[in-house]
Amino acid sequence: MKLTLQTRDAVSLQIDAAPGQSVLAAAEAAGLYPPAMCRDGQCGQCAAHVRAGSYEMGPHSAAALPAGPGGVLLCRCLPTADLVVALPYDDAQLPRQSVPVRAAVVEALHPCGAAAVSLVLRLVPDAASGQAADFLPGQYMELRLPGGTVSRAYSLANLPNWDGELEFLIRLVPGGAFSGWLATTAKPGDRLELRGPLGHFTLDEASPRPRWMVGGGCGFAPLLSMLRQMASFQDPTPVKLIYGVNRAAEAVPEALLAELRADLPQLETILAVWQPEPGCTAFQGSSAEALAVALKTAATPPDLYVCGPPKMLDAVLAVARAAGLPPAQIFAERL
Amino acid sequence: MFCFQCEQTARQDGQAGCASAKGVCGKDETTADLQDLLIYQLKGLGELSSRLHRRGTPDQDADSFILYALFTTLTNVNFDRTVFVKLIAEAARRRDGLRGALEAAGEPLTGLSAAAHFAPAADLAGLLAQANIASVRAGLELVGEDVIGLRALLLYGLKGVAAYAHHAEVLGEQRAEIYAGIAHALDVLAHDPADIGLLLDEALALGQLNLTVMEALDAANTGSFGQPTPTRVRTSPVAGKAILVSGHDLRDLHNILEATQGTGINIYTHGEMLPAHGYPKLHAYPHLAGNYGGAWQNQQQEFSDFPGPIVMTSNCLIEPRPAYRNRIFTAGPVGWPGLRHIQHDDYAQVIQAAQAMPGFADTAPKTSILVGFAREAVLGAAQTVIDAVKAGAIKHFFLIGGCDGAAPGRNYYTDFADHAPDDTVLLTLGCGKYRFNSHEFGNIGPLPRLLDVGQCNDTYSAIQIASALAEAFACEVNDLPLTLVVSWFEQKAAAVLLTLLALGLRNLRLGPSLPAFLTPALLNVLVEKFGVQPITTAEADIAAALARAA
Numbered sequence: 004m005k006l007t008l009q010t011r012d013a014v015s016l017q018i019d020a021a022p023g024q025s026v027l028a029a030a031e032a033a034g035l036y037p038p039a040m041c042r043d044g045q046c047g048q049c050a051a052h053v054r055a056g057s058y059e060m061g062p063h064s065a066a067a068l069p070a071g072p073g074g075v076l077l078c079r080c081l082p083t084a085d086l087v088v089a090l091p092y093d094d095a096q097l098p099r100q101s102v103p104v105r106a107a108v109v110e111a112l113h114p115c116g117a118a119a120v121s122l123v124l125r126l127v128p129d130a131a132s133g134q135a136a137d138f139l140p141g142q143y144m145e146l147r148l149p150g151g152t153v154s155r156a157y158s159l160a161n162l163p164n165w166d167g168e169l170e171f172l173i174r175l176v177p178g179g180a181f182s183g184w185l186a187t188t189a190k191p192g193d194r195l196e197l198r199g200p201l202g203h204f205t206l207d208e209a210s211p212r213p214r215w216m217v218g219g220g221c222g223f224a225p226l227l228s229m230l231r232q233m234a235s236f237q238d239p240t241p242v243k244l245i246y247g248v249n250r251a252a253e254a255v256p257e258a259l260l261a262e263l264r265a266d267l268p269q270l271e272t273i274l275a276v277w278q279p280e281p282g283c284t285a286f287q288g289s290s291a292e293a294l295a296v297a298l299k300t301a302a303t304p305p306d307l308y309v310c311g312p313p314k315m316l317d318a319v320l321a322v323a324r325a326a327g328l329p330p331a332q333i334f335a336e337r338l
Numbered sequence: 339m340f341c342f343q344c345e346q347t348a349r350q351d352g353q354a355g356c357a358s359a360k361g362v363c364g365k366d367e368t369t370a371d372l373q374d375l376l377i378y379q380l381k382g383l384g385e386l387s388s389r390l391h392r393r394g395t396p397d398q399d400a401d402s403f404i405l406y407a408l409f410t411t412l413t414n415v416n417f418d419r420t421v422f423v424k425l426i427a428e429a430a431r432r433r434d435g436l437r438g439a440l441e442a443a444g445e446p447l448t449g450l451s452a453a454a455h456f457a458p459a460a461d462l463a464g465l466l467a468q469a470n471i472a473s474v475r476a477g478l479e480l481v482g483e484d485v486i487g488l489r490a491l492l493l494y495g496l497k498g499v500a501a502y503a504h505h506a507e508v509l510g511e512q513r514a515e516i517y518a519g520i521a522h523a524l525d526v527l528a529h530d531p532a533d534i535g536l537l538l539d540e541a542l543a544l545g546q547l548n549l550t551v552m553e554a555l556d557a558a559n560t561g562s563f564g565q566p567t568p569t570r571v572r573t574s575p576v577a578g579k580a581i582l583v584s585g586h587d588l589r590d591l592h593n594i595l596e597a598t599q600g601t602g603i604n605i606y607t608h609g610e611m612l613p614a615h616g617y618p619k620l621h622a623y624p625h626l627a628g629n630y631g632g633a634w635q636n637q638q639q640e641f642s643d644f645p646g647p648i649v650m651t652s653n654c655l656i657e658p659r660p661a662y663r664n665r666i667f668t669a670g671p672v673g674w675p676g677l678r679h680i681q682h683d684d685y686a687q688v689i690q691a692a693q694a695m696p697g698f699a700d701t702a703p704k705t706s707i708l709v710g711f712a713r714e715a716v717l718g719a720a721q722t723v724i725d726a727v728k729a730g731a732i733k734h735f736f737l738i739g740g741c742d743g744a745a746p747g748r749n750y751y752t753d754f755a756d757h758a759p760d761d762t763v764l765l766t767l768g769c770g771k772y773r774f775n776s777h778e779f780g781n782i783g784p785l786p787r788l789l790d791v792g793q794c795n796d797t798y799s800a801i802q803i804a805s806a807l808a809e810a811f812a813c814e815v816n817d818l819p820l821t822l823v824v825s826w827f828e829q830k831a832a833a834v835l836l837t838l839l840a841l842g843l844r845n846l847r848l849g850p851s852l853p854a855f856l857t858p859a860l861l862n863v864l865v866e867k868f869g870v871q872p873i874t875t876a877e878a879d880i881a882a883a884l885a886r887a888a
Contacts, residue, residue, distance in 0.1 A: 045362040070746055070749075132696065135695055138664075165693070209369075
């Protein structure tokens with residue numbers, strides 16, 4: 004269905020709505036964020052008026068409905084046909100999740116385990132964002148090579164900060180366009196174009212459940228950012244990290260994990276090695292297999308955060324489903 | 339979860355109260371249950387503190403903790419479950435400390451409530467399993483809705499009193515009678531009173547205590563920052579780096595102004611911080627540049643647009659949008675999971691954020707509003723006011739006080755202000771005024787028709803104005819041509835309501851809806867015994883007020 008949102012200053016915004024999707028959910032999916040508080044038909048914050056089209060109103064409080072014909076609450080307004088909705092504020096007052104395009108220069112580049120590098124960029128201040136490295140732990144950015152058309156998405160591994168610093172963990176893929184550039188050409192001072200932050204793979208910080216994080220390859224990067232966030236806040240939520248590598252030498256440096264444990268003493272880590280060498284003391288197998296073993300003795304069903312290559316992700320999700328983890332407790336990001 | 343402490347509580351299918359996984363305010367079930375448990379423990383702690391007060395050996399740290407902990411449970415203050423897990427553990431530690439002090443003093447520890455003996459679980463899951471015992475409706479089947487409602491009125495009023503007392507305390511106003519009164523009210527609640535008469539008496543006593551608290555807060559604010567004077571406040575931005583300060587805490591604002599001196603960063607007030615501009619010692623900072631935005635419920639739009647960091651110093655916080663999540667900081671009792679909290683008055687991160695953010699690129703054409711008509715300023719013009727009343731130029735005063743909110747019923751207050759006749763004066767208090775304070779109301783002689791008395795925290799000032807007018811006209815406040823038009827939202831308003839009732843003030847219109855925790859029988863008591871009237875329509879209520887006065 005087609006929805007038209009008309010702002011008070013007569014700007015028309017066209018968005019799509021899926022059957023059963025509220026106008027609010029459709030707007031947010033389109034990157035528009037109408038003010039909304041309870042999302043439950045009670046507070047009246049998302050009041051608007053339908054000017055044309057048909058809809059149904061889900062459960063709501065009559066006292067929250069705005070006066071006049073077509074008065075609706077966007078969180079409870081379910082379009083049953085194309086709809087025109089008048090919003091009681093100007094276009095400029097309708098928050099958007101705009102995706103900034105920024106410039107940054109290479110600040111440092113060093114190995115991280117045997118198969119990846121850590122790339123540190125420094126943002127160039129601009130009029131829209133200043134010097135702020137503003138993102139949520141778990142989000143990613145698109146990086147474009149200098150002067151070229153090659154663009155790759157990588158998750159941020161550090162924390163949002165005011166110094167303009169961005170850190171990425173990038174797996175070196177033989178013959179890869181971006182990682183090849185990193186391995187052979189890149190040097191401090193090189194300039195890149197960035198688009199982001201992007202993505203919804205972020206912590207559900209309100210959840211009281213234990214957090215289990217499963218990462219494969221450079222899927223560790225967004226989990227590292229989340230763990231750093233928890234460490235920075237000394238978040239006492241129980242947290243377990245299961246990360247899989249092909250060879251033990253590819254594991255992230257122990258110093259990194261030790262740094263996390265200093266402020267996150269409850270952090271448990273399980274290293275799963277797919278091709279163990281003799282004498283390897285880590286879990287022998289995939290991260291999905293390590294998860295399956297751990298879930299058997301889980302006291303409460305955890306929230307699961309998983310990031311990695313498609314095959315690894317599918318295997319982990321299959322294990323989670325088989326263990327009966329509710330979909331709402333599974334947060335997944337495909338590399 | 340069950341919570342019905344604020345005006346916007348869910349009201350659906352004849353049932354009032356937020357009872358799902360998340361309340362209307364954004365408070366989730368876990369946090370709500372932990373807040374209930376914390377309150378339960380504070381009752382036990384208050385009971386022991388009350389005994390120490392009666393012995394004349396109070397524990398100042400424990401008393402301050404009680405104020406702070408109660409404040410965290412107000413609507414739109416703290417949503418962070420980890421904070422409540424810590425506060426619950428701290429309450430138990432402090433309670434044990436007070437027990438030790440009483441035992442050492444030879445006081446027999448008999449007759450203590452169950453709350454005073456409560457042993458909280460060590461972990462979150464255990465705490466949540468204990469939460470039922472602490473529900474605001476615990477014991478409903480034994481005592482009935484009226485008793486539960488009156489206990490809630492006492493508890494919610496007490497939360498408001500504690501919040502005001504905390505604001506006064508951080509500015510150095512620490513009075514034993516206030517701590518003793520708060521501990522006493524907790525002691526009363528700890529024993530689950532079921533006597534309606536006793537509960538009503540305690541509620542009125544709390545209202546009286548709140549008058550003392552508000553007087554202390556007035557003394558704290560004016561003692562620290564001078565008597566407010568009529569001041570024009572810029573409401574459009576000026577070019578430069580910027581920090582926005584929201585909430586009510588003048589001390590925090592002052593500390594931010596101090597910390598940013600000479601940095602080139604401009605400071606803007608938001609929401610209830612607007613009246614701060616009227617205080618001479620705050621106004622004196624040249625980088626207190628102006629006021630930005632409106633009332634609290636618009637913050638998601640306004641904070642998204644603001645090109646710098648935001649500091650939320652007290653209520654009213656709502657769920658932060660991703661657009662400003664990293665640049666909104668909480669202070670004092672405020673909290674939200676994943677937001678940075680200011681500790682030990684260290685604003686370094688806020689300043690760093692302001693310097694990293696772009697700030698305002700341009701200076702907008704100047705717009706302004708007038709604030710600062712607190713008691714001294716109004717009473718300074720008392721002769722003008724009295725003469726205008728005597729000459730018939732002022733027919734009536736409407737004090738429009740209280741909070742704003744998103745519900746459409748709050749348009750009543752805009753209509754009220756806009757329809758009040760030109761020979762009436764509008765006194766405003768709280769953030770409800772944002773609905774109409776940029777409207778043009780004109781003057782009566784030299785006197786602006788709209789006089790802003792201040793924050794909801796400045797109720798004492800309004801009461802003083804009313805008392806002084808009554809004295810000048812040699813009548814009772816209830817005989818003045820004065821109507822109180824109250825828009826309540828959260829628990830501070832419950833405290834103020836109890837004060838107005840305790841003072842015997844009638845001619846009070848309450849809206850936009852009546853508290854969900856008050857049963858029809860209790861509402862009837864308010865109407866019959868105290869003269870509280872629900873709002874109807876602005877036109878009808880104005881006409882009724884003017885007819886009474888005529």
